Amino acid sequence: MAESLSDYALIKQSGNKSGVIKKVGVVGGGSMGQEISIEVSKAGMDVILVDLTPERLTQIEAFIGEQIDAIINHWGMTVSEKKAIMSRIKYTTDFKDLADCHFVIECINTNTISSNINERKEVFKKIEEVVPLETIIATNASTVLIADLSIVLQHPERSIGLHFISPVNVVPLLEVNKCVITSPESVNLVEKFAKMLKKQIIHVTASPGNISTRLIIPLINEACELLMEGVGTVSDIDNTLVQGFGMQMGPFALADKIGLDKLMKWMEGLYDEFGDKKYKTSPIIKRMVRANLFGKRVGEGFYIYKNGKRIAKKGTLLNLGKEDI
Numbered sequence: 001m002a003e004s005l006s007d008y009a010l011i012k013q014s015g016n017k018s019g020v021i022k023k024v025g026v027v028g029g030g031s032m033g034q035e036i037s038i039e040v041s042k043a044g045m046d047v048i049l050v051d052l053t054p055e056r057l058t059q060i061e062a063f064i065g066e067q068i069d070a071i072i073n074h075w076g077m078t079v080s081e082k083k084a085i086m087s088r089i090k091y092t093t094d095f096k097d098l099a100d101c102h103f104v105i106e107c108i109n110t111n112t113i114s115s116n117i118n119e120r121k122e123v124f125k126k127i128e129e130v131v132p133l134e135t136i137i138a139t140n141a142s143t144v145l146i147a148d149l150s151i152v153l154q155h156p157e158r159s160i161g162l163h164f165i166s167p168v169n170v171v172p173l174l175e176v177n178k179c180v181i182t183s184p185e186s187v188n189l190v191e192k193f194a195k196m197l198k199k200q201i202i203h204v205t206a207s208p209g210n211i212s213t214r215l216i217i218p219l220i221n222e223a224c225e226l227l228m229e230g231v232g233t234v235s236d237i238d239n240t241l242v243q244g245f246g247m248q249m250g251p252f253a254l255a256d257k258i259g260l261d262k263l264m265k266w267m268e269g270l271y272d273e274f275g276d277k278k279y280k281t282s283p284i285i286k287r288m289v290r291a292n293l294f295g296k297r298v299g300e301g302f303y304i305y306k307n308g309k310r311i312a313k314k315g316t317l318l319n320l321g322k323e324d325i
Contacts, residue, residue: 021045021193025101025131027123028108029060029091031297032140035168036105038064041088042081042169043196048098049091057091064089071169095126103193104131105162107140109262116265117144121152128153136189138162142213143269145206147179157183160190163210166257174199175210208273209266216254217267217279223251224282227317234302234320235312252302253310255285256295264289288320 024040026033029051037047051057068085071077090097098104106123108116120139127137137159139149150156161177174194178187194201204210209217223237232240238250255263263285270279288294288301295301296310302320304311313320 019189019192021102021189021196023048023101023103024193025050025098025104025127027051027095027098027104027106027127029056030107030109032109032164032166032168033107034060034064034067035166036107036140036164037089038067038085039164039168039197041085042077043198045088045196047089048101049089050095050098051091051093053093057093061086061089061091076169096130098127099130101131101135103136103138103189105138105140117148120144120149124149124159125152128155134158136160136186136193138190140164142210143208143266143273145179145208145273146177147181147206150179150181156181158186160186161204161210162190163204163212165212172198172200173202173212175202175204175212177204177207177210179206209270213266214270217263217270220251220255220263220285221267221278221280221282224284227252228282228284230317233312256301256303256305256310259294259297260285260289260301261294284317284320293320 023046025048026037026040027050029037029049033049033051037049041047049057049060051060065082065086068077068082072079072082104127106120106127108119108123120141124137124139127135131137133155135158137150137153139146139159139161140163141149141161142163144161146159146161147156150159153159160182161175163175163177165171165173165175174197176187176190176194191201202211207214226232226237227234231237234252238252241247241250249257264281267279267281267285271277271281292298293300296303296305299305302313304313
């Protein structure tokens with residue numbers, strides 16, 4: 001195989017010998033990429049956020065500003081803190097700008113329901129081409145096994161699953177999913193990173209879905225089953241878990257928040273991996289995805305969302321695909 005000058009680049013040889021984390025790359029500026037970027041910057045680290053086009057990056061910067069404004073409105077941050085956070089986030093379409101990052105987190109999303117593992121592999125390869133040998137290459141994917149991504153790397157021992165749970169600024173947990181080839185040095189650096197973010201690590205060993213997603217999927221599927229049987233309404237089922245068991249939100253509100261299209265992708269991934277019907281996508285979710293009723297971000301899912309409020313739909317199951325209130 002032909003050698004290139006990049007094989008001898010200083011950046012490849014210098015690396016992060018001290019284990020200090022000063023700059024973090026985030027590839028993919030969707031909702032999770034935005035939340036992670038805010039949290040990392042808030043902890044004092046510089047962020048390089050990579051996405052496809054300058055126009056998309058302009059939108060992402062605006063969305064990040066809006067998210068921070070929402071935190072400020074709930075007395076969770078000051079205006080001066082917002083300025084500092086925004087100043088530490090740099091936006092780019094060029095992977096080469098990740099060259100001096102100590103940590104890179106892949107969190108891309110695609111508009112397809114099918115698995116995007118091939119796209120994630122391509123991102124992993126692009127990251128490895130430009131970063132030092134000591135840089136951690138992580139994924140925020142919830143249902144992809146890190147071993148399936150790291151197979152494309154020349155140095156797979158520095159790859160790891162790093163699953164943030166939304167809302168990232170509120171949830172104090174960080175699921176760290178390693179496989180047999182993940183090096184102890186990589187795990188140590190991840191633990192240091194988690195401390196900087198003030199997150200508690202939940203260690204997960206080689207399981208797609210981590211702990212959180214594998215528990216959430218059967219819950220939402222069973223809620224759909226209750227709904228289709230006519231046992232209770234969307235609000236009844238949600239309120240039972242919120243009021244009765246202290247959950248922040250019920251399974252249907254949670255499904256709307258995640259996005260039914262994203263949820264369906266998780267379900268298909270877990271079902272393909274385990275073949276267990278508890279992970280198989282509920283027919284009602286499939287029907288709603290076909291109707292583009294993805295949930296909160298589009299204004300309608302199991303609930304209707306208007307003016308920042310969640311509104312229960314009236315009527316029977318047949319009305320779930322209609323804005324009828």
